Amino acid sequence: MRVVIADDSAVVREGLRHALEAHGHEVVGTATDGDELLDCVRREQPHVALVDIRMPPTHTSEGLDAASAIRERSPDVALLVLSQYVDADYALTLLRENPARSGYLLKDRITDLTALLEAIERVGRGETVVDTELVELLLHRPASESRLAQLSDRERTVLALLAEGLSDRAIAGRLWLTQKTVETHVRHILAKLSLPPDADHNRRVLAVLTFLRSQG
Amino acid sequence: MTAHRARSASVGLGVVTLALWVMDVVRQLQLGIADSGLAFYAVAGVAGVAVAVAVARQPGREQMGLVLAGWLFVSVLDDLSVDWPVSRTATTGWMLAHGLAPAAYGLMVLAYPSGRVRARSERALVGLAVAFGLVWMGAPLLFFHPGDCTTCAPRVSSLLYTATTFDYLPVGQASWAAFIALGVWFVALLVRRLRAAPPGARATLLPLGLAVFFAAAEFVAQRIVWLGGWAGPLPALDWVDRANALVLPLAIFAGLAAIRSRRGPLGDLVVELGRARPGEVGRALSGTLGDPTLELALWLPDRRAFVDEAGEPVDTTSIPDGRALTVIGPPGEPLAALIHDDRLLGQRSLLEAAGSAGRLALENTRLQAELRAQLAELRASRARIVETADAERRRLERDLHDGAQQRLLALGLALQLLRDGSGDHELLVQAEAELQTALRELRDLARGIHPTILTEQGLLAAVRSLGDRAPVPVRVEGPDERYPLALETAVYFVIAEALANVAKHAGASTTVVSLARENGRLRVEIADDGCGGALARPGGGLQGLVDRVATVGGTFAIASERGAGTTLQVEVPCES
Numbered sequence: 101m102r103v104v105i106a107d108d109s110a111v112v113r114e115g116l117r118h119a120l121e122a123h124g125h126e127v128v129g130t131a132t133d134g135d136e137l138l139d140c141v142r143r144e145q146p147h148v149a150l151v152d153i154r155m156p157p158t159h160t161s162e163g164l165d166a167a168s169a170i171r172e173r174s175p176d177v178a179l180l181v182l183s184q185y186v187d188a189d190y191a192l193t194l195l196r197e198n199p200a201r202s203g204y205l206l207k208d209r210i211t212d213l214t215a216l217l218e219a220i221e222r223v224g225r226g227e228t229v230v231d232t233e234l235v236e237l238l239l240h241r242p243a244s245e246s247r248l249a250q251l252s253d254r255e256r257t258v259l260a261l262l263a264e265g266l267s268d269r270a271i272a273g274r275l276w277l278t279q280k281t282v283e284t285h286v287r288h289i290l291a292k293l294s295l296p297p298d299a300d301h302n303r304r305v306l307a308v309l310t311f312l313r314s315q316g
Numbered sequence: 317m318t319a320h321r322a323r324s325a326s327v328g329l330g331v332v333t334l335a336l337w338v339m340d341v342v343r344q345l346q347l348g349i350a351d352s353g354l355a356f357y358a359v360a361g362v363a364g365v366a367v368a369v370a371v372a373r374q375p376g377r378e379q380m381g382l383v384l385a386g387w388l389f390v391s392v393l394d395d396l397s398v399d400w401p402v403s404r405t406a407t408t409g410w411m412l413a414h415g416l417a418p419a420a421y422g423l424m425v426l427a428y429p430s431g432r433v434r435a436r437s438e439r440a441l442v443g444l445a446v447a448f449g450l451v452w453m454g455a456p457l458l459f460f461h462p463g464d465c466t467t468c469a470p471r472v473s474s475l476l477y478t479a480t481t482f483d484y485l486p487v488g489q490a491s492w493a494a495f496i497a498l499g500v501w502f503v504a505l506l507v508r509r510l511r512a513a514p515p516g517a518r519a520t521l522l523p524l525g526l527a528v529f530f531a532a533a534e535f536v537a538q539r540i541v542w543l544g545g546w547a548g549p550l551p552a553l554d555w556v557d558r559a560n561a562l563v564l565p566l567a568i569f570a571g572l573a574a575i576r577s578r579r580g581p582l583g584d585l586v587v588e589l590g591r592a593r594p595g596e597v598g599r600a601l602s603g604t605l606g607d608p609t610l611e612l613a614l615w616l617p618d619r620r621a622f623v624d625e626a627g628e629p630v631d632t633t634s635i636p637d638g639r640a641l642t643v644i645g646p647p648g649e650p651l652a653a654l655i656h657d658d659r660l661l662g663q664r665s666l667l668e669a670a671g672s673a674g675r676l677a678l679e680n681t682r683l684q685a686e687l688r689a690q691l692a693e694l695r696a697s698r699a700r701i702v703e704t705a706d707a708e709r710r711r712l713e714r715d716l717h718d719g720a721q722q723r724l725l726a727l728g729l730a731l732q733l734l735r736d737g738s739g740d741h742e743l744l745v746q747a748e749a750e751l752q753t754a755l756r757e758l759r760d761l762a763r764g765i766h767p768t769i770l771t772e773q774g775l776l777a778a779v780r781s782l783g784d785r786a787p788v789p790v791r792v793e794g795p796d797e798r799y800p801l802a803l804e805t806a807v808y809f810v811i812a813e814a815l816a817n818v819a820k821h822a823g824a825s826t827t828v829v830s831l832a833r834e835n836g837r838l839r840v841e842i843a844d845d846g847c848g849g850a851l852a853r854p855g856g857g858l859q860g861l862v863d864r865v866a867t868v869g870g871t872f873a874i875a876s877e878r879g880a881g882t883t884l885q886v887e888v889p890c891e892s
Contacts, residue, residue, distance in 0.1 A: 159714060
């Protein structure tokens with residue numbers, strides 16, 4: 101896949117380039133801040149943009165702004181945003197407009213090359229990716245227990261994977277279940293949480309995330 | 317005597333006096349000796365008693381009212397017609413009243429306005445006057461022979477009047493001499509009191525002074541007529557005599573009214589100043605003095621200048637025509653100044669009194685202004701300290717994120733690649749270098765948060781270590797002593813920041829840091845030979861030093877003339 105990398109740390113930039121190229125991806129450009137990233141994306145039209153949230157000049161959430169701009173100008177480019185800390189607001193800001201082809205990962209994941217590569221593949225295919233740690237965080241907040249208490253343990257596990265953006269088939273594969281069973285679980289979960297049974301998988305992910313977030 | 321009892325006694329005496337007066341008037345009418353003056357006599361008596369009671373009813377004037385009523389009582393007894401059917405009691409009463417009348421008169425005049433005679437000389441005079449009265453009239457009582465009295469009824473002649481012969485002449489002559497001496501003394505005391513009175517208070521003494529003059533003139537005139545042997549008292553003098561009963565109470569009443577009218581606005585001022593918020597003292601003074609153009613200027617000893625209540629400078633050197641300046645407080649160290657209409661100078665005493673009354677409020681206003689300034693400074697410095705701490709945390713977070721964390725991530729990536737077999741020897745070397753750099757960065761960061769050497773080996777060693785790392789050569793002097801940790805930390809960071817400033821701005825070739833303990837204070841001096849011209853601007857780096865020093869109660873001074881290097885002096889209290 102054609103990838104651009106935006107990160108203000110040269111060490112990380114070069115490390116990622118090395119790792120991705122070692123696994124068959126083509127790094128077509130790197131950027132150190134939002135403006136460079138936009139230029140690079142416009143020029144190269146990559147499949148995936150790997151974006152660090154924190155970049156100059158303020159080192160806060162420039163990456164999110166750049167991602168939003170890319171969404172507007174080049175909607176076909178998949179975005180994988182890397183965040184220093186898990187933050188539900190960041191994730192929802194990114195996914196809200198169009199959850200498809202969007203991913204939110206904890207930056208630490210770059211040391212878990214398998215997970216990083218899988219996430220790149222998935223957003224590239226048009227899926228939604230949400231970091232496990234964020235889902236864990238949202239699922240285990242004490243206040244959300246009451247609504248989630250109606251779910252069985254198995255349903256809970258399915259919900260977590262659903263929130264991470266996995267498709268029904270991927271969930272089935274992960275849990276050694278048939279896709280039919282997973283679909284039944286998902287239907288029950290959505291009904292119990294009063295979420296609309298949305299045909300679009302990525303919208304379902306966003307709805308689940310928004311629900312978990314609102315349980316604060 | 318309590319105020320309440322004095323008031324009751326005044327009213328009681330007034331009623332008795334009135335009753336005697338009425339009886340006397342009725343008696344004179346019965347005897348057909350009433351003349352045209354009688355009506356006036358009656359009116360004067362009633363009015364006099366009314367004034368005495370009115371005075372006694374004023375809060376704080378009960379004693380004065382009582383003294384006044386007492387004099388009227390003695391006077392009416394004294395004035396009672398000798399044509400009363402004579403009894404021993406009446407004669408005794410009349411004679412004693414006659415003898416004590418001068419003392420009562422003196423007491424009333426000298427007790428004005430408080431109702432009490434306080435000065436020792438005045439008390440002595442009143443005492444002597446009483447003694448004189450008792451001897452003057454008491455002696456004849458003891459030795460009086462009824463035979464001498466042509467009008468006395470026979471039943472008088474028993475018991476009390478025992479003496480068979482009594483030569484009254486020497487007693488009379490001695491009495492006169494004593495009476496005149498007492499009179500002269502009395503006048504002298506009055507004159508002294510008038511002279512000693514402050515200019516403004518003279519107006520309150522004047523009515524009584526005039527009344528006394530009026531009475532004295534009448535008395536002297538009566539004696540001249542008598543000594544001259546002119547037949548019968550002159551009717552005009554009788555009128556004057558009768559008027560006395562009214563003139564004196566009225567004089568006292570007028571004097572008290574004058575005191576009240578002067579105290580009124582000042583009393584209001586005191587009340588108003590008590591309620592005045594800072595910034596309103598000038599307005600209160602302006603209202604009291606009746607000058608809407610009045611400006612108040614407060615003296616600030618630190619600045620040696622006058623400012624208004626808002627803290628703006630006031631020019632007191634050039635006063636325009638028609639305006640005048642009155643300074644409140646001792647000339648060397650004024651408290652405040654009033655700039656006002658110069659016609660107010662005619663009421664100098666009122667100006668001074670208002671200044672005195674306002675003194676406390678002015679002092680308060682000044683102290684409050686100073687306090688508010690200090691509080692504002694404290695709040696500002698606290699806010700700055702919090703801001704600095706926040707900025708410091710942000711810087712640490714940034715350093716961690718941009719430094720060690722990124723390097724460790726890169727290291728993680730490299731290890732992944734090496735494990736997968738897609739890395740080579742060069743990547744391994746790179747990874748090791750990243751690890752070394754990350755460790756160094758963490759170490760530097762930790763020292764920035766808190767240098768271990770400071771805790772373990774003390775301020776001097778820590779400052780030496782700072783100097784070793786500084787780009788400009790640093791010489792450190794001072795004893796190797798330990799201080800409380802908070803103090804060591806504050807001083808350490810002050811020196812660290814100062815050295816950073818030297819490196820950044822001074823262009824110095826050498827810096828000397830000296831530490832010394834003197835009189836329970838740690839003195840630190842950081843002197844460089846750079847370009848100078850450093851200023852403690854708000855928000856500047858030096859302001860941060862000032863705040864840090866202030867947290868441990870220290871003082872900060874800077875000498876930084878352009879071209880002459882910069883010397884920072886920090887003094888911090890340290891218990892020994």
